[in-house]
Each structure stands twice: as structure tokens, then as C-alpha cells.
Amino acid sequence: MRFVLAALTYFGYLFIITMYSVKVVKYLRLPMHLRSEVYPVIPGDKLSKEKTYYENLEWWTKLRQQNKLRRLWFLFSDYLLLAEYFRRDRGYWLVVYPWHIGFIFIITFHILSFFGALFEWFGVSVAPNSSSLFGIGLYYVSLATGVISFVSGLFGSIGVLINRLVRSDLRDYASPQTYFNYLFLLMVFLSGLLVWIFADPTFSEYREFWKGLIAFNPINVGTLATVHILLFAFLLIYLPFTRSLHYITRLFGFLLIRWDDEPSLPGSLLERKVEEALKQKLNWQGPHIQSGSTWRDAALEEAPRGRNGV
Amino acid sequence: MSKRIKVSDMGREGDPLVEIRSQDLMPIPGISANALQEPLSKGLTENQKRELECSLDGFVAIGIPRPKSQQEEEALVKKFLEGLKKLFEKENNWTFLQPLVHSMEYCVKCQLCSESCPAYVASGRKEIYRPTFRPELLRRLINKYIKGQGTFLRKVTRSDIELNFTLIARLAELAYRCTLCRRCTQVCPLGVDNALVSREIRKLFSQELGIAPREIHEQGTVQQLKVGSTTGMTPPALHDIVAFVEEEIKEKTGRDIKIPIDKKNADVLLLHNAGEFMSWPENIEAFAILFDAANISWTLSSEVAGYDAVNYGVWYDDVQMARVAVKHAEAAKNLHVKKINVGECGHAHKAFIVVADRVLTGDLNIPRESVFPLLEDLVMSGKIRLDPGRNNFPVTLHDPCNIVRLMGIAEPQRRILRKICPQFMEMEPHGVDNYCCGGGSGFAIMNSRNFKDWKVHVSGRMKLKQILEAFKDVLDPTIKKYVCAPCSNCKGQIRDLIDVYHLGQDHNIRYGGLVELVVNAMADIEKPFIEWESF
Numbered sequence: 001m002r003f004v005l006a007a008l009t010y011f012g013y014l015f016i017i018t019m020y021s022v023k024v025v026k027y028l029r030l031p032m033h034l035r036s037e038v039y040p041v042i043p044g045d046k047l048s049k050e051k052t053y054y055e056n057l058e059w060w061t062k063l064r065q066q067n068k069l070r071r072l073w074f075l076f077s078d079y080l081l082l083a084e085y086f087r088r089d090r091g092y093w094l095v096v097y098p099w100h101i102g103f104i105f106i107i108t109f110h111i112l113s114f115f116g117a118l119f120e121w122f123g124v125s126v127a128p129n130s131s132s133l134f135g136i137g138l139y140y141v142s143l144a145t146g147v148i149s150f151v152s153g154l155f156g157s158i159g160v161l162i163n164r165l166v167r168s169d170l171r172d173y174a175s176p177q178t179y180f181n182y183l184f185l186l187m188v189f190l191s192g193l194l195v196w197i198f199a200d201p202t203f204s205e206y207r208e209f210w211k212g213l214i215a216f217n218p219i220n221v222g223t224l225a226t227v228h229i230l231l232f233a234f235l236l237i238y239l240p241f242t243r244s245l246h247y248i249t250r251l252f253g254f255l256l257i258r259w260d261d262e263p264s265l266p267g268s269l270l271e272r273k274v275e276e277a278l279k280q281k282l283n284w285q286g287p288h289i290q291s292g293s294t295w296r297d298a299a300l301e302e303a304p305r306g307r308n309g310v
Numbered sequence: 311m312s313k314r315i316k317v318s319d320m321g322r323e324g325d326p327l328v329e330i331r332s333q334d335l336m337p338i339p340g341i342s343a344n345a346l347q348e349p350l351s352k353g354l355t356e357n358q359k360r361e362l363e364c365s366l367d368g369f370v371a372i373g374i375p376r377p378k379s380q381q382e383e384e385a386l387v388k389k390f391l392e393g394l395k396k397l398f399e400k401e402n403n404w405t406f407l408q409p410l411v412h413s414m415e416y417c418v419k420c421q422l423c424s425e426s427c428p429a430y431v432a433s434g435r436k437e438i439y440r441p442t443f444r445p446e447l448l449r450r451l452i453n454k455y456i457k458g459q460g461t462f463l464r465k466v467t468r469s470d471i472e473l474n475f476t477l478i479a480r481l482a483e484l485a486y487r488c489t490l491c492r493r494c495t496q497v498c499p500l501g502v503d504n505a506l507v508s509r510e511i512r513k514l515f516s517q518e519l520g521i522a523p524r525e526i527h528e529q530g531t532v533q534q535l536k537v538g539s540t541t542g543m544t545p546p547a548l549h550d551i552v553a554f555v556e557e558e559i560k561e562k563t564g565r566d567i568k569i570p571i572d573k574k575n576a577d578v579l580l581l582h583n584a585g586e587f588m589s590w591p592e593n594i595e596a597f598a599i600l601f602d603a604a605n606i607s608w609t610l611s612s613e614v615a616g617y618d619a620v621n622y623g624v625w626y627d628d629v630q631m632a633r634v635a636v637k638h639a640e641a642a643k644n645l646h647v648k649k650i651n652v653g654e655c656g657h658a659h660k661a662f663i664v665v666a667d668r669v670l671t672g673d674l675n676i677p678r679e680s681v682f683p684l685l686e687d688l689v690m691s692g693k694i695r696l697d698p699g700r701n702n703f704p705v706t707l708h709d710p711c712n713i714v715r716l717m718g719i720a721e722p723q724r725r726i727l728r729k730i731c732p733q734f735m736e737m738e739p740h741g742v743d744n745y746c747c748g749g750g751s752g753f754a755i756m757n758s759r760n761f762k763d764w765k766v767h768v769s770g771r772m773k774l775k776q777i778l779e780a781f782k783d784v785l786d787p788t789i790k791k792y793v794c795a796p797c798s799n800c801k802g803q804i805r806d807l808i809d810v811y812h813l814g815q816d817h818n819i820r821y822g823g824l825v826e827l828v829v830n831a832m833a834d835i836e837k838p839f840i841e842w843e844s845f
Binding site: 168174250264 | 314316317389392393396400401402404405406407408409411412415416417418419420421422424425426437440442446465466467468469492495496497498499500501502503506516517518519520527532627628629630632633635636649663664665667668669670671672675677679680682683684686687714715716717718719720721722742
């Protein structure tokens with residue numbers, strides 16, 4: 001069994017990293033698009049001095065202010081707030097928030113477990129009585145992260161499941177896959193919680209398992225831990241087939257689309273990219289479109305020909 | 311009718327999926343629902359009902375004729391699927407592929423956006439108008455017909471949906487029940503843009519099937535590109551109207567102002583929505599008076615499309631959008647102007663300044679800006695002597711979505727109003743959080759068949775409520791009130807709201823643009839510029 005556990009865990013991590021990377025690259029390689037911004041740039045941010053440059057007279061002659069760090073801070077901090085849910089649907093926030101916290105913390109817990117194992121492998125004890133302050137800290141942080149994740153995630157999973165079943169506006173748009181996702185995560189969180197309560201209250205067994213993975217010398221763990229490790233590995237393999245990448249694409253959706261805000265100034269690199277895009281051929285069949293022409297020619301079709309530009 | 315409508319019902323043939331009844335509509339204090347004639351979707355002839363697809367909600371925005379044979383239906387389905395495929399191809403849809411993919415792939419259907427949609431809320435929360443409804447239908451169609459999911463996967467993703475004429479026609483109509491105001495987009499924590507999906511559905515129908523509302527396509531972009539304006543106004547007609555406007559200015563102010571047309575090397579090419587020439591010439595007059603007083607070097611263009619800022623393409627068709635934008639830029643280039651100022655027209659702001667930014671290159675990439683910062687500069691600089699006392703009546707500001715939420719220009723117009731209107735009062739919410747007038751994305755000009763009833767009673771209902779609430783302490787009809795709507799299409803929609811709900815007679819509520827208020831406050835013009843009797 002220990003080899004199955006190890007193989008699945010290795011594969012799970014490899015698979016999710018590969019699949020997520022492929023998806024991210026695919027997303028980022030989508031072509032430059034026409035602008036589609038929505039203001040405000042940072043909702044409710046009174047500290048931000050940002051305003052649209054279009055409010056300035058002859059905006060192209062003035063310096064454009066873009067506080068990219070504040071934008072990133074807003075986006076990352078909202079992972080831990082889910083502020084729009086809090087503002088607009090408090091009841092749903094009460095379940096979706098712990099659910100997301102459970103998810104974020106379970107990832108963090110596994111990363112911490114890996115590092116805990118790594119430290120132990122190098123001889124630094126990760127325990128309350130460790131001679132290293134770092135070992136003590138890592139022990140308590142891992143413990144807290146794991147417990148918060150399992151408790152919060154379990155509560156959230158049950159909550160989102162009930163919400164989807166009870167609220168018609170959510171139920172009508174859910175599919176069997178939606179419920180499967182909720183139940184799957186519920187099982188992962190529940191199994192983790194059971195491990196903590198009944199088998200491994202300090203998560204030392206789990207660190208041992210990770211030590212075995214690092215050393216390429218897998219070990220056997222108890223039944224409950226086995227179930228949890230199996231479920232988590234399957235989760236890693238399954239996640240790329242869900243909408244879970246929204247944790248990452250959300251950043252792109254804001255930074256590259258909603259807050260794009262980049263004008264194509266004469267002579268700029270962006271303007272050259274536009275020129276390239278317009279050379280592509282379109283194959284739309286509408287009666288007003290000359291299928292097979294380039295975008296540039298299609299745009300000029302009704303305009304006087306033989307002139308520069310577009 | 312009380313049955314809850316689901317996405318899977320869209321292909322079900324028969325009666326309209328929903329009926330809009332007055333008692334279901336969002337209540338508005340002071341407006342009696344009983345005053346409305348039932349059914350709201352009246353007005354279709356028996357012939358129209360028989361020949362056109364009207365089984366979405368009983369209203370008709372496009373009027374797609376029913377196929378006459380099985381082969382005709384199959385051909386339509388085939389063409390629809392070809393178009394759907396093209397929406398996700400890089401060459402065919404580089405223009406909006408990334409935002410579209412993002413919205414289709416990463417919406418978690420949490421419905422957080424629903425309550426932000428004025429049409430959905432005002433309709434009494436009819437399911438078909440929910441912002442996530444259209445994308446979900448499209449998603450299921452893609453799963454089955456584009457991704458080719460097998461039986462098991464289709465069950466798992468709930469994508470076992472049958473594509474037929476009824477579904478396609480209802481989807482086309484449904485794309486025209488969203489004003490593209492993008493309030494739903496603004497609140498989405500994941501950056502999903504369900505309004506864009508509506509716009510892309512419109513694009514599929516136009517660019518592949520040649521299906522679009524007549525007012526937007528044939529009478530809209532096609533006519534504009536051919537004769538010069540969506541109003542049908544030709545260059546010679548422009549000259550006549552401008553002569554009339556000059557006479558009006560003389561009559562109102564005693565000033566002899568020659569409105570420059572086709573003046574080469576001017577600093578500013580002013581692009582008006584041609585609706586102003588036809589329906590609100592006082593807006594044209596006010597700009598001429600103000601620019602003349604401020605000694606601005608400016609001109610109008612009489613080149614085809616150069617005197618009509620509208621670009622309906624931005625609502626439904628990328629190719630038409632690009633063509634109109636090119637025409638506008640050509641007009642400016644031929645006059646060698648330094649910059650282009652877009653007048654009081656919301657969608658023209660967004661289309662020409664922002665969206666066409668990635669269409670116009672080289673010598674067509676001429677600086678383009680909103681007229682609001684220029685107006686603010688004139689008002690604040692002291693170049694014009696202004697007496698706010700002349701605007702001493704309640705004024706509220708309607709924010710055109712394209713200018714505030716989609717461009718971020720929210721303050722210049724407010725700073726002007728705070729300076730020249732002592733009784734300026736805000737609607738709630740306002741600025742980037744505003745509500746659409748209900749005439750957005752072409753609805754303001756779509757009046758055929760029974761569609762006007764939908765836009766006045768459903769999509770415009772939230773704005774009606776906002777106007778009445780803004781003026782709630784001054785509703786007394788002896789007090790004249792002014793809704794400042796600095797956008798031609800918004801003005802058209804607000805005119806219809808005022809007319810249908812008798813806001814003029816009952817509450818003395820009038821409407822107009824921003825520059826009219828500025829000129830009304832000009833101290834060295836003897837008579838008030840705003841003529842209340844003429845409303």
C-alpha cells in the first residue's frame with residue numbers, strides 16, 4: 001500500500017502542476033483583445049489615488065498613474081476576505097468563506113508538512129519540545145493550519161452543499177458534477193479531521209509519510225491517514241478538470257481584462273501588435289462581411305481605400 | 311406561467327416562457343402598477359405572432375421569421391453552430407476571445423451578480439433575465455455541440471440540451487434583453503463578464519447569420535456607412551440643419567455665430583451624436599455658443615459618418631464597429647485637426663475612445679477624448695462668466711454607463727454641476743455604480759413592434775425609480791426639475807420614461823444635456839437658454 005500511496009502522491013502533484021501550467025500558458029497565449037475595462041480599478045479603495053486618465057484634459061499629454069502594487073495587494077488580500085460576497089450575500093459568505101479558507105489552508109498545510117518533513121530529514125525536530133525555535137514554530141503553525149483547514153473546510157462544504165440544494169437560484173445552475181465536487185471536498189476535509197482526532201493529533205505521522213516521500217522510501221501509515229492521503233492525491237488529479245483554476249485566472253481576469261487600461265499610443269509596441277492582429281483573416285459568413293479578407297481590409301471595405309492606417 | 315423556468319426549457323416549443331405582468335414588476339412609490347394595460351407584451355398583430363418568433367417573453371426586438379421547412383431549420387442550426395465555433399477561434403475572434411473564454415470557463419454560478427442587474431430585478435426577477443442564464447445556456451450548447459461531450463459527460467455537466475429553431479431564436483432575442491450596462495461584471499469577484507457574453511451572442515448572430523435588429527444594423531451601421539448617419543441625415547441635410555441651428559442661436563441669444571464645418575487645421579473636431587441634430591438641436595446650439603464664447607478653434611465635419619458619432623457596431627458586430635470607427639478617424643484625418651472630442655453620447659465615448667483604440671493605427675490614431683474634461687476646463691477656468699443663480703432649480707444627474715463604469719469618467723461632470731447648479735442632487739447609486747437608463751446597447755432607438763413597452767416598463771424601471779427618489783422632496787409640480795442626461799441615447803430613453811409615466815405633467819420633471827445647463831448659466835446671455843415651455 002505504501003508504494004501506491006507514494007506513487008499516487010507523486011503523480012498527483014506532478015499532474016496538477018503540469019495541468020495548471022498548461023492551462024495558464026494557454027490562457028496567457030490568448031490573443032490581445034479589444035479593451036473591455038470596468039471601473040473602479042480598486043473597489044472602495046479610498047487610499048488609492050488612481051482615477052481614470054480619461055478625466056484629464058488631453059490625457060495623452062499627461063503621465064498615467066497605475067498603482068500596480070495596490071492592485072495586486074487588493075487581489076491577494078481578497079483571497080482571505082471574499083469581500084464582495086460579504087457585502088452582497090452575507091448568508092452565502094458564511095459558508096463559502098470557510099469553504100475557501102479550508103481549501104487555501106489545506107494547500108498551505110501540505111506545503112508546511114513538506115517543509116516540516118524536509119527539516120526533520122535534515123535533523124531539525126518539528127515538535128513542541130524541539131531545540132529549534134523554528135521547529136517549534138513550524139509544529140504549531142502546521143497543527144493550526146491543518147485543524148483550521150479541516151474544520152473550516154468541512155463546515156463550508158456542508159454549507160455550500162446545503163445552499164446549492166436549498167436555494168433554487170443556485171440549484172438550477174448546478175450539475176451532478178457540482179455536487180460531486182462538493183462531496184469530494186467534504187470527504188477530503190472530513191477524512192483529515194478524523195485523522196487529527198483519532199489517529200494523528202500532532203500530524204507527526206503525516207510528516208513521517210512526507211519524509212518517506214522525500215527520501216524515496218515510502219512508509220505505511222494508519223488506515224485513516226491512508227484514506228486521507230488517497231483522497232487528497234485523487235483531489236490533486238481531479239482539480240484540473242474543475243473550475244478550480246479560478247484561483248489563478250481571477251488575477252488575469254482583473255489585471256489583463258477588467259483593469260487592462262492600456263491605451264495604444266502612436267508608435268507604441270501595442271500599436272504594432274494591433275497592426276499585426278489586423279492582418280489576420282476572418283471567416284465570418286454574414287452577408288455584410290467579405291469572408292476570407294483580413295480584419296484590416298474588412299474594416300476599410302466601407303471606407304475610402306488607398307489610405308494609410310487601420 | 312408560474313412554473314420556474316430553467317435553462318433546459320429554452321428549446322421547448324409553445325407559449326412564451328415568461329409573461330411580464332404589471333403586478334410582478336418592481337414596485338415604484340407613486341407609480342400605480344394597475345395603470346398599465348395588460349398584457350404588457352401587447353401590440354403584436356396576429357400575423358406577426360404567427361410569422362415571427364416571439365415565444366421568449368412575448369416581446370420582439372429582432373423578429374426572426376419562423377423557418378418554412380425542416381431543411382430551412384436545419385440550415386439555421388448548422389450556421390448557428392458554425393458561428394458558435396468561430397467565437398472561440400483566435401483568428402475569427404481575437405477581438406474578445408480572452409474575455410469570453412475567461413467568462414465561459416471560470417464563472418462558478420454563485421449568482422452574486424443577479425441583484426446588480428436592473429432588468430432582472432425590475433422584471434420581478436424573471437429567471438430568463440438573470441445575468442448567468444444566457445452564459446449557462448451557451449456553456450451547455452458548447453459542451454454538447456462544440457466540445458462533443460459524450461452521453462455520460464453531458465449528464466454530468468447537465469448539457470443534454472436539444473438545439474432547434476425555437477432555442478436559437480429565443481437566444482437571439484434574449485441577447486437583446488441585456489443593456490450591456492455591465493453592473494453584473496462590476497461585482498463579480500472572479501472577473502467574469504456576463505454582459506460580454508450577451509454581446510458576443512449578438513455578434514455570432516450578426517457576423518455569421520446576418521441577424522440583428524433592423525434599427526441597429528440596416529437602419530443603423532449600414533445606413534451610417536452609406537449615407538453618413540443612422541438618422542438618414544446626408545451631408546447636404548447637415549448643412550441645412552446647421553443653418554437652422556445658427557438661426558435658432560440668433561433668435562435665442564442675439565448672437566451671430568457661424569458654426570464651422572470642414573474647417574481645416576482646427577484644434578478640435580467635435581463629434582455629435584446625430585440624434586442631437588434631429589431631436590435636441592439645443593445641445594448643438596449650446597456647444598456652438600460655448601465654444602464661440604471661449605474662442606475655441608473647432609469644427610464639425612460633413613464627411614460621411616464624420617458628423618454622426620454613433621457607432622452601433624460596439625453593441626453587436628466587430629466588423630461594423632471597426633468600419634464606423636475608421637470613418638470617424640478618416641474624417642478627422644482629412645481635416646488635419648489636432649484632436650477629436652466626443653460630444654454628449656455615451657456609447658460613442660466607449661466605442662471611439664476606448665474600444666477602437668485597438669483598431670485605429672498609424673495616421674488614424676488621432677488623439678480622442680471626452681468632451682467633459684474640456685467643458686470642465688471652460689467652466690472652472692473662469693473664461694466664461696457664469697451665474698449659478700440662473701440654474702436655481704433641482705437638478706439630478708443620470709450617469710451614462712459607457713462614460714462612468716466603462717471609462718471611469720465620473721467627476722468632471724459633477725464638478726461642473728456642483729459649480730453651476732445650486733440645487734444639484736445625486737441619484738442613488740451614482741457614478742460608477744449607477745443604473746442604466748434602460749435604453750443602453752441600442753434599446754433607446756429600438757421602437758419597432760412592441761419592444762418599446764419592454765424597455766420602458768422593464769429595463770427602464772430602475773431609472774424611473776431613481777429619478778423619482780432623487781426628487782422625492784420636490785415632487786410638487788409647481789417646482790420645475792431637470793434630469794441632466796449627458797448622452798443622446800439616455801436622453802431618448804428618459805424622454806420615453808417621462809412621456810409614458812407622465813412625469814412632465816404630474817411632477818414637472820424635464821430632461822436635457824449638460825452643456826445646456828452651462829450655457830443657461832452664462833451671465834452675459836440675456837434670456838435663459840433653457841426654454842421650459844418647449845419640453
